Amino acid sequence: MNGCEHRVEAIERWLDGELNGAEAESLRAHVAECAECGEARRRLEKIQQTLQGVLLADAQQIKFQPFWRAVQLRINEKQPWYHEALERLRDTFPASRAAWAVPAVIALLLAAVSLESYLPFWRSSGRNSFATVESIDAYGRNVALLREYDTKTTVIWLYQDQEGENDAAEETAPSGPAF
Amino acid sequence: MMLLKKPLLRVLLFSLLSLLGASAAGIAQKQPQNVQVRIGAILASNKNDEFDSRLKPLEKQLRVLKYRSYRLLKDESQDVPWQGNKVFEIPGGRSLMVAPQEFQDNRIGLKVRLTEGQKPLLDTTVRISNKGNFILGGPPQEGGVLVLSISATAQ
Numbered sequence: 001m002n003g004c005e006h007r008v009e010a011i012e013r014w015l016d017g018e019l020n021g022a023e024a025e026s027l028r029a030h031v032a033e034c035a036e037c038g039e040a041r042r043r044l045e046k047i048q049q050t051l052q053g054v055l056l057a058d059a060q061q062i063k064f065q066p067f068w069r070a071v072q073l074r075i076n077e078k079q080p081w082y083h084e085a086l087e088r089l090r091d092t093f094p095a096s097r098a099a100w101a102v103p104a105v106i107a108l109l110l111a112a113v114s115l116e117s118y119l120p121f122w123r124s125s126g127r128n129s130f131a132t133v134e135s136i137d138a139y140g141r142n143v144a145l146l147r148e149y150d151t152k153t154t155v156i157w158l159y160q161d162q163e164g165e166n167d168a169a170e171e172t173a174p175s176g177p178a179f
Numbered sequence: 180m181m182l183l184k185k186p187l188l189r190v191l192l193f194s195l196l197s198l199l200g201a202s203a204a205g206i207a208q209k210q211p212q213n214v215q216v217r218i219g220a221i222l223a224s225n226k227n228d229e230f231d232s233r234l235k236p237l238e239k240q241l242r243v244l245k246y247r248s249y250r251l252l253k254d255e256s257q258d259v260p261w262q263g264n265k266v267f268e269i270p271g272g273r274s275l276m277v278a279p280q281e282f283q284d285n286r287i288g289l290k291v292r293l294t295e296g297q298k299p300l301l302d303t304t305v306r307i308s309n310k311g312n313f314i315l316g317g318p319p320q321e322g323g324v325l326v327l328s329i330s331a332t333a334q
């Protein structure tokens with residue numbers, strides 16, 4: 001070896017036509033003078049020719065027609081309507097972004113549920129704000145229960161009959177519930 | 180630490196921490212020390228069309244009762260411990276004992292007893308929204324009727 005081992009790769013590239021004009025010319029001049037590189041060139045050319053021959057022989061046996069027909073069919077195939085939408089969605093929300101969206105939605109839901117606990121004004125018109133009467137004992141007096149839906153008000157109203165015990169009250173006050 | 184570089188594991192960890200945080204907040208919320216009970220004693224009558232401006236926040240609720248005039252006689256707040264009770268003096272020689280029972284689902288259970296002198300008028304157990312109220316009314320008062328707004332706030 002005359003220190004030309006590193007040139008073998010360059011010779012391969014030269015034979016493959018991958019070198020530019022100046023590089024190819026320089027190498028061609030060197031190979032013409034260097035016996036070792038000349039031998040390497042001949043060996044590589046022989047390998048290349050052998051491979052080419054084998055590949056060409058095999059390629060002639062391959063039937064490309066059905067393959068290209070199938071490719072053409074796939075190209076011409078009409079995509080379902082949702083395919084394009086899915087593709088767009090996939091482009092807009094790649095998997096990594098969607099992965100973060102899941103906990104974000106959970107956090108938002110939890111925040112919405114917790115909001116009622118931390119914001120007093122939120123609750124005033126909130127759900128379930130009716131008072132619930134679980135038990136009541138008016139000791140024999142009349143009692144009325146009212147639920148007013150507009151204001152979500154629960155009213156417990158004590159009243160007496162005309163002959164009730166509070167008939168001493170002035171007559172401007174109605175004896176029964178006013179509502 | 181290599182595991183944390185996987186997005187799925189990071190997502191799971193984040194979700195778990197969120198749930199733990201929410202649970203901790205929920206537990207913390209369910210341990211109020213006291214209940215602030217506020218009683219507004221109101222005279223409702225048909226003598227005139229006067230509406231006490233101090234009752235503005237309750238106006239919509241009071242209008243349900245169909246009286247013409249509403250006047251605030253007394254407004255009193257007291258902090259009541261859970262399972263304890265406090266007595267509010269009500270105009271007309273009456274008194275109202277309020278005992279908070281429990282706090283669940285942001286609702287407060289209240290045991291309420293209205294008495295006139297030594298005579299009990301009403302015993303009731305009511306569950307109201309935290310910071311919500313209910314109306315108790317009917318006893319005759321100064322030519323009209325007495326209306327009580329009973330509200331409670333967990334603290």
